[in-house]
Amino acid sequence: MSVRCPDLPFLPGYSFNPNIGKTQYGRTPIFGFIGKNNRSLVEKVKPNMFGPLSDKFPSIYPPGQSVELPGWIVFDKQILCFDAYFQETLQEVPGSPFQVRKVKLYYFLEDGTIQVIEPKVENSGVSQGTLISRQRIRIPAPMDDNFYELIDFNIGREVELYGKVFKITNCDHFTRTFLNRCGISVPDPIMPPADPYMDIRSHDRDAMQPKKPNRNRDTLGKFLANDKKVLHFTAYWDDQNTEYGYMHHLEVRYYLADDTIEIKELQTEAGGEPSFMFLRKGKLPKRYKELPPVGSNSNYTVLNVLGSALTNRRYIVDPLDCGRQNIEYYDERDLSIGAVINCYGRKLVLTDCDSFTKEYYATKYGISEFKPIAEPKSNKDFVNIPLPKDRELPPWNGFGTYEDSAQNCITVEPKPPHKDFKKFLLYDSFGLDSHILRFEAKMKSKIPENCTRNFIISYFLTDDSLSIFEVAKRNTGFASTMFAARSKVQLAGQKIFTSKPPLCYTPQHMFVGATLIINGFTFILTNADEYALRYMELNCGQFPKANLKRIMEKVKEKLEPIYKDFVAENMPVENSVITYERLRDKLCRVMGDDFTEHEMITIARGFSASCYKEKYNREKIRAIALTELKRFLWDDLDRLKEYFIHNDNAKTGKLTKQECYTVMKGSRLPFDIQLIEKILEVLPKDDDCKIRYEDILQFLDRSRCPLPDAMPLNIKNDLWWGSEPQPEAGRLIDWCAFNKYLDLESTFRDTVEPDSVKALENIKNT
Incomplete structure (x- = not known):
């Protein structure tokens, strides 16, 4: 690597120690000149080794004026591009001893x-493509x-690269400018030889015959013009x-893109299978006799012209298609109201068409009359035709689940029972919605120890299944474990087999209040x-016990005859608030056994x-915030205001809670x-x-409105959202809101005493 690019930085993978494996460190015994007429023993320098001991410099700079920066920085991404060609000998082409192949020659200045x-x-x-990959060439x-x-x-020079001689004919503008700045004269471009x-291929192009006739038809234009029509x-x-x-x-559909027909059967009076595919x-x-033989739909016809033995056969493509059968297919011109179509021996009568079809035929063929044809009356009485009955399965024998046994009775091949996939997707867990209803339960048993167990x-x-987990108390003899695995639970009191x-x-x-077995x-x-x-x-539409409107209608119906006494009992309630237990006792006495605990919870x-x-x-x-600012000596509201204005792109003066939190x-x-x-x-x-x-x-x-300093406190603990438990909803009930929703004042206002009416209004106002 150091030989290829000596000016690369000394990083791992870019350099190596040239003294590794070297045993002799003597100087090469050659003589050179030091100064003028002074011969001395000097060390031989390897070619292309640019360094402090080298007397050879890059060719683009004169000696002694080489740049101090390495070449991989100065000439990064600078490439010289030349146009060249080379001749390749052809052996078996008459009239053409060689061919000229044009190439692009790139010289990378960085290395x-x-x-x-x-x-x-x-x-x-x-x-074609890359003939010589990027590398240094000797x-x-x-x-x-x-x-x-x-x-x-x-330009004009010949370069031999790995045995091939490349003739340079031209270069790009950057290369010409770069060479001129380096003092190298660049000649005019040279025309490559013919x-x-x-020339032979272009001259004989019209005379050349294809080996196989072209049987393919271009249908792309028709498809693009009539797609989705x-x-x-x-x-x-x-x-x-x-x-x-x-x-x-039937409903007949003709696709203009590829001239295909699709027929679908609609729902019938006979109770047949609805909307199945007829064709x-x-x-x-148009005419159907039999199934076409193998190869009749091929684009080519192959003829056996020589030989009948199993070997040495010769085949040729029949350009005349003598054995091809012309099959006529239905197209848009054969379809009209009243036309009869032969669908594999079945006569289909077209009776009507839609508005798009009418507009299409009126625009293209000039047809203006589209009168529907009435269908013939049915000559059979479908009323007395018995409808298909549901399949009766044998009774369950107790092995496996009911769904598994029923599936094995339907098909001989064992298959798992089908699940309600739509219900699974509807009630699958998503975000914070788990779609799991959890209830606290007690066991009802004759054994006293079981009555104290919590479940x-x-x-x-998702699948209407149940699971029971026991939460055991200490020193009770029971363990906290799964009491019943997740599965569907059948209702008690029904026949099994x-x-x-x-x-x-x-x-x-x-x-809440339900009893499960x-x-x-x-x-x-x-x-x-x-x-x-x-x-x-x-x-609440699926759960009537949680429907407040329905529950209050039942309460209103029961309280209407005794509303006077019911209100009078609750007159001394302070602050128009009543406890859950007190209202529950009063409503249970009025409503009777039909009133459940869950309905009372819904009201509360x-x-x-x-x-x-x-x-x-x-x-x-x-006060806590101002105390913290004072304690940390923070007073930079102007900078904080600049941050708020910078994040307010719409200049509305408002930001979301998350944006305000990010800015602060x-x-x-210091918060x-x-x-x-x-x-x-x-x-x-x-x-x-x-x-x-x-x-x-x-x-x-x-x-602005200064406040006294707050007492020191543990902010992370005292201001944490979980430090103060929220009160349970429904433990206290708004008595005035409950009476206002019942709206039974008009039914007894004329019969109740004025003092009671006045007291009731005072309660309502409070």
């Missing part, structure tokens, strides 16, 4: 490498110690004369997680009264992440959830 490329010529008959013997350099290339082989016709096939025949209603897409012959029942909406599929638990069976064990659902309750409320969540007060409000958060974090405010999130949480937002950054600047301005 003195050469590359020869022959441009590709269509139908040249030779493999001058032929006896000067093979030296490599080709820049001064060896010029190629006798190409289809003619639609309605037709019928009267097959009522056969024993089980009926009137077939697949393809060309429809988590998970219902998977029947041919009909058994009924299993559905999502409607899952609600799984594998002989009785479970009572006592609670549900937040995701299950929220999912059932959002899909719908009219929840949040009495939660945050530990740190806006003023406290601002990038401005190196923890929790404090920045709290500041952005307490600031007001518009309808698009954007924050005015002017509010942030006023919030952090210590000269």
